[in-house]
Amino acid sequence: MKKLLSILLTVTLLISAGATIAMAEATAQDPVTIRISWWGDTARHEKYNAICDAFQQKYPWITVERETNTWADYWDKLATLTAGGNAPDVMGMHPQFVSDYAGRGTLADLQPFVDSGVIDVSKIDQSVLDGGTINGKLSMIAMGLTVQTIIVNKDLCDQVGVTIPAMGDSWTWQQFADLCVEFRQKALEKGIDSYFSNEATGYTTFQYLARSNGGDLYTKEGALGFTQADLVQWLNYWKTLRAQDAIPDAATTSESISLTMEQSPFVTGLVACAFIPVNQYWQYVKQLPDNQIVCEFMPTTDDGASGAFLEGAHWAMSANLDEAHQNAAALLLNFLANDEGAWQVMLLDQGVPANSDMAAYIEPLLTDANKVAIKFVQMVTPTIDRAYVYAPKGATSISTLYTDARESSAFETATPEEAAATFFEQANAVFAENK
Amino acid sequence: MNGKRREACAGYLFMTPWLLGLFGFTLIPMLISLYYSFTDFDLLTPETWIGISNYVKMFADKKFVGSLGVTFKFVFIGVPLQLAFALLLAVLFKKERRGIRLYRAAYYLPSLFGSSIAVAILWRRIFNKTGLVNQVLALLGIQGQNWIASPGTALNTLIVLQVWQFGASMVIFLASLKQIPTDYYEAATLDGAGKLRQFFSITLPLLTPMVFFNIVMQFINAFQSFTPAYIVSSGTGGPLNSTMFYSLYLYIKGFGEFQMGYASAMAWVLLLIIAAFTGLIFGTSKNWVHYD
Numbered sequence: 001m002k003k004l005l006s007i008l009l010t011v012t013l014l015i016s017a018g019a020t021i022a023m024a025e026a027t028a029q030d031p032v033t034i035r036i037s038w039w040g041d042t043a044r045h046e047k048y049n050a051i052c053d054a055f056q057q058k059y060p061w062i063t064v065e066r067e068t069n070t071w072a073d074y075w076d077k078l079a080t081l082t083a084g085g086n087a088p089d090v091m092g093m094h095p096q097f098v099s100d101y102a103g104r105g106t107l108a109d110l111q112p113f114v115d116s117g118v119i120d121v122s123k124i125d126q127s128v129l130d131g132g133t134i135n136g137k138l139s140m141i142a143m144g145l146t147v148q149t150i151i152v153n154k155d156l157c158d159q160v161g162v163t164i165p166a167m168g169d170s171w172t173w174q175q176f177a178d179l180c181v182e183f184r185q186k187a188l189e190k191g192i193d194s195y196f197s198n199e200a201t202g203y204t205t206f207q208y209l210a211r212s213n214g215g216d217l218y219t220k221e222g223a224l225g226f227t228q229a230d231l232v233q234w235l236n237y238w239k240t241l242r243a244q245d246a247i248p249d250a251a252t253t254s255e256s257i258s259l260t261m262e263q264s265p266f267v268t269g270l271v272a273c274a275f276i277p278v279n280q281y282w283q284y285v286k287q288l289p290d291n292q293i294v295c296e297f298m299p300t301t302d303d304g305a306s307g308a309f310l311e312g313a314h315w316a317m318s319a320n321l322d323e324a325h326q327n328a329a330a331l332l333l334n335f336l337a338n339d340e341g342a343w344q345v346m347l348l349d350q351g352v353p354a355n356s357d358m359a360a361y362i363e364p365l366l367t368d369a370n371k372v373a374i375k376f377v378q379m380v381t382p383t384i385d386r387a388y389v390y391a392p393k394g395a396t397s398i399s400t401l402y403t404d405a406r407e408s409s410a411f412e413t414a415t416p417e418e419a420a421a422t423f424f425e426q427a428n429a430v431f432a433e434n435k
Numbered sequence: 436m437n438g439k440r441r442e443a444c445a446g447y448l449f450m451t452p453w454l455l456g457l458f459g460f461t462l463i464p465m466l467i468s469l470y471y472s473f474t475d476f477d478l479l480t481p482e483t484w485i486g487i488s489n490y491v492k493m494f495a496d497k498k499f500v501g502s503l504g505v506t507f508k509f510v511f512i513g514v515p516l517q518l519a520f521a522l523l524l525a526v527l528f529k530k531e532r533r534g535i536r537l538y539r540a541a542y543y544l545p546s547l548f549g550s551s552i553a554v555a556i557l558w559r560r561i562f563n564k565t566g567l568v569n570q571v572l573a574l575l576g577i578q579g580q581n582w583i584a585s586p587g588t589a590l591n592t593l594i595v596l597q598v599w600q601f602g603a604s605m606v607i608f609l610a611s612l613k614q615i616p617t618d619y620y621e622a623a624t625l626d627g628a629g630k631l632r633q634f635f636s637i638t639l640p641l642l643t644p645m646v647f648f649n650i651v652m653q654f655i656n657a658f659q660s661f662t663p664a665y666i667v668s669s670g671t672g673g674p675l676n677s678t679m680f681y682s683l684y685l686y687i688k689g690f691g692e693f694q695m696g697y698a699s700a701m702a703w704v705l706l707l708i709i710a711a712f713t714g715l716i717f718g719t720s721k722n723w724v725h726y727d
Contacts, residue, residue, distance in 0.1 A: 072670055076690045083478035083695075100693060104479035251674065255563060255584035258669035397692045404498075407675045411586050 029061050034328045037067040037081075037088035039074035041261070043283065047345050054341040055332055062328045075396075082106050085320060089329045093140040093316040095131075096391050096399065101316070102134040103393045108317040110138040113330040120338050123355040127387060132314060134390065141337050142312035144351030147380045148204065149278040150299075154292040156194065156272045160187045165296060167372075168379050170306070173209070173237065173299040180246040183272065195246065198265055199238045199253045199410065200275045203402045204311075208298045209234050211307030211388070222392035222434075224427055228420045235409040235416035242410070250410040261287060277311060278376050279351040282369040295376045297383075308380050309388040313350035352377050394434035401426050472700035477693040489700035499701070501676055502684040505590060509680065510657040513597035518649055521601040525608035526638070539609070546602025554596070555666030559583055562592045583667055586675040593663050593678060604649045611645045612638070643724045651716055658709050661686065681705055 038048055045068045052064040067088060069077055075097060081087050087106060101107050113119040119141065121129055132140040152164050162183050165171050176197070183196035200206075207217050209230060216225035241247045248256075248270065256265050266274035267287045276284070278295060285293050300306045315336055317329045336342050343358045348370045353359045359374075366374065391398070405423040408414040414422070447454075472489055476482035493499050528539050548554045561567045562582035569579030582588045615638065623633050639646075661682040664672060672679030672687065682705070689698030 076670075079478055079690050079693065101479070104477065106479050251581040251584040252564065254674040255581055258671075394692075400687070400692070403671065403673070404676065407586075407673060411675050413586070413675060 030324065031061050031063070032324050032328045033063040033065060034089040034325055034332065035065045035067065036090040036332065037069070037074070037078065038092040039069050039071045041070075044349060047349055050345045051336070051342045054345065055335045055339075058335070058339075058341060059328075059331055062331065064332065082318075087318040087320060089318050089321055089325055090332050091316055091318065093314040095311070095314075095388070096395055098132075098134055098140060098314070098316070099391055099393050100396060102137065102139040106319050107134075107137075107139045108319045108321065108326070110141060110317060110330075110333070113326075113333075114138065118327070118330040119334045123338065123357045125354070125356075128310070128312065128354050131310075131312065131387060131390075140314040140316040141333055142314050142354040143336050144279065144313045144346070144348070145310050145354050145377065146277045146279040146312070146351030147308060147310060147377055148208065148275065148298050149281065149376060149380075150197075150273050150275055150296040151266070151281060151284055152273045152294045152296055153266070153269075153288065154294050156269065156291070157183070157196075160190060160192060160194070160272075162186060162196070164294065167295050167376065168297070170297050170304065170383075171299050172302050172304075174302060176299045177237065177241060177246070180241055181244055184244075184246045194269060195248055195271045197247060197273045198256055198271045199242070199247050199250075201253060201257055201403075201406060202275060203399050205275050205298075206231075206234055206402070207309075207388070208307035211309065212301045212305040214305075216389045218389045218392055218395070220389055223431055224398075224424070225389060228424050231405065231420040231423060232416045235406065235419055239409060239412075239416060250407075250412075253410060254407065277351070278373045279348055281373045281376075282348065282367065285369040295372060297380065306383045306385075308384045309386075310381070310384060311351075311388075312354065348373055392431070392434070394430045397430045398427050401430070468699040468702060471696050472703050474696045476696040476699070478689075478695050479693065482696060485696070489697045490704070492697065493700065493704065498676060498679065498684065502672070502679045502681050505677065505679055506658060506660075506681040508590060509594060509597065509660065510654060513594045514650065514653045514657050516594070517598045517601050517653060518604055518646065520598055521604035521649070522608050522642075522646075524601065525605050525612055526634070528605075528609060529612045539606075543602035543606060546600045546605075548600075552662060552666055555663045558592060558596050558663065559667055584674055586677040589667070589674060589677045593667065596663050597657065597660070604653065607645055607649060608642065611642055615641050640725050644726060647716070647720055647724045651713055654712055654716070655709055658705065658712075 036048075036052065038044070040048070048068070049066060052066055056062060056064055067077075074092070078087070078091065078101075082101070093101070093107070098107075110119060114121050121141070124142065128142045128145065129138065132138055132142060134140075154164065157164050160183055162179060164179070180196045183194075187194050203217070210216055210226035213226065213230050213233075215227065215230065219225045238247065242250065247253070248265070252265070252270075259265075261267060261283060264274065265271045266284065273296075274284070275298075281293070281295060298306070298308065315333050317326070317333060321329060338355050338358065340358070340361055343353055343362050344365060347362055347365060352374055353362065363371075363374070401423050405419040408422075409416050409419040471482060473484060473486055474482035475485045475488075524542055528535060528542070545554075559566075563569075563584070564579075564581040566582075568582065572579040580588070582592050619637050619641075620633055623637060628636065659682055660680055664678040664680040664683045665686070668674075668678045668683075670683075670687075672683050681701070685698045685701045685705070688694045688701065
């Protein structure tokens with residue numbers, strides 16, 4: 001009797017164990033719905049939608065719900081969603097914000113998925129992977145890589161009668177300023193109301209100056225990585241140009257920040273150049289089909305020091321997921337970074353693929369404009385001397401303070417020295433608070 | 436007794452949807468925000484109690500003080516102008532004429548759009564460098580500036596937007612104008628009072644209850660104004676923080692810069708400010724509001 005009982009127990013145990021294994025296999029195929037969220041314009045929304053469709057076709061048991069937003073709204077919404085415990089399972093991430101999220105433990109560590117082979121990073125450069133590692137955790141995976149460029153409308157320059165450097169020739173900030181003055185003078189003589197350049201308003205553009213002066217926006221310890229003199233130099237640079245009427249007035253500059261690409265001063269012909277990440281080059285080419293648009297290097301210091309650095313479009317996973325969702329999300333991350341199905345749609349819209357195989361794969365599919373962009377990235381890459389430092393916690397406040405400093409100097413409510421002093425005082429207070 | 440109780444029960448039952456709204460969406464969130472206002476809360480990690488630090492910090496925050504200034508200017512110029520405009524049109528539209536109903540409807544229309552996003556975007560188009568205003572000025576040979584993007588004029592365009600939404604106040608004035616018995620005016624005319632005299636001695640005093648009502652409502656609304664500034668400045672409060680309304684700054688702090696504790700404290704200070712001004716208006720009302 002006792003023996004019979006123990007046999008019975010063993011059999012039951014075996015059956016239930018078998019059932020568990022069978023169930024575990026089934027869960028991989030159980031229908032699961034994951035949410036993805038990204039920022040961008042209409043063209044990018046269409047691309048990501050097509051990519052999500054391709055992903056669903058490859059993994060039919062996974063449904064991908066999509067949430068799209070413009071850049072600014074994306075971050076407001078992501079903060080709110082994350083706070084409510086409703087963060088998207090897969091989300092677009094950016095170096096400017098990654099510390100605010102990873103530093104608060106809201107992003108999943110992706111290393112386990114790399115180790116288990118779900119996310120393949122073998123074709124991605126180690127330095128790029130390091131760029132996604134925050135506090136020792138792999139917090140985001142780069143999809144595409146890009147660099148800043150100045151795109152110049154060559155036809156407008158020819159019409160005015162100024163010569164611009166050939167693509168790949170380096171130039172200095174001083175030469176850039178001289179060109180602004182010369183362009184405006186000659187344009188007015190010919191009765192053309194155009195400028196060479198608008199004031200470069202982005203914090204990223206200032207980062208070039210900070211880096212070419214030997215610093216960066218931040219230090220690894222989470223303080224400001226440039227000196228007050230750097231900022232004064234930068235604000236003074238544009239102030240001097242504006243005083244000479246070599247760039248548009250402050251109100252025009254201020255307004256142009258919020259304009260869409262179609263209305264931007266570069267497309268309307270008010271200015272002959274624009275500061276953009278080079279992956280957007282093809283979109284501007286599309287806006288001005290009758291003009292020759294040239295990609296120029298970002299200017300250097302007088303002794304030729306370049307501030308160049310690689311930027312990337314990144315993807316992260318929410319830390320707040322159960323196993324089924326984690327696995328599906330990891331598959332999607334891998335698809336975005338490594339799958340031909342994604343890259344034949346994305347092409348260069350997010351930059352050159354971080355995966356070297358994919359970079360080779362899309363090459364025959366590219367338009368001429370895309371080929372220029374890829375060549376430009378290849379030309380800039382050798383001039384990069386060090387990776388950039390990630391924005392620390394509180395960086396959102398810092399970029400607001402930068403806008404305040406820039407505007408108070410542009411609208412002349414403060415001298416560049418005063419504006420820089422205020423910036424440093426307030427920025428240091430922000431860092432002290434976030435320590 | 437039993438019937439009375441059942442009646443009370445039914446009453447509360449009918450009130451349930453409203454009560455749920457009051458507790459779920461107003462009272463409980465308010466109490467939670469009061470708690471958060473005494474904490475350091477970044478939305479993503481648990482809050483820590485810091486007492487009144489948020490409230491103390493506000494006084495040293497130049498941007499906070501600036502946003503207070505912008506909001507006061509908006510409220511104290513925008514609301515009186517709006518009400519004066521509403522009253523003027525109400526008086527003009529009082530008399531029944533042919534087609535007057537059409538005019539009343541047409542002038543009421545803007546306030547239906549309210550402080551909607553579409554109107555704010557329209558505003559940006561009207562007041563930018565190549566906008567409608569500058570096109571009209573160009574016809575007169577005046578070179579207009581970029582009104583929205585200049586720190587000196589950006590707030591004024593928002594005040595004009597506020598004044599433009601005079602419709603609701605106008606309708607209220609219009610309704611009460613028609614309540615004033617015509618024999619008052621007949622008697623005044625017989626005594627030799629002119630139109631202006633009649634307005635200040637009869638119309639205005641009899642309208643004061645409505646003026647009082649409109650001032651209170653519009654003050655409360657204007658203090659909390661958010662959408663126009665958010666859209667017109669693309670959410671930055673720019674240029675140079677000249678359209679940084681109180682609630683816009685609160686939003687940026689809470690949702691943009693991960694300082695929800697500070698933002699909650701700001702919300703409570705705004706409540707106190709609105710309560711103080713409303714109290715002030717109520718307190719002085721017995722001196723200038725006439726109920727006959």
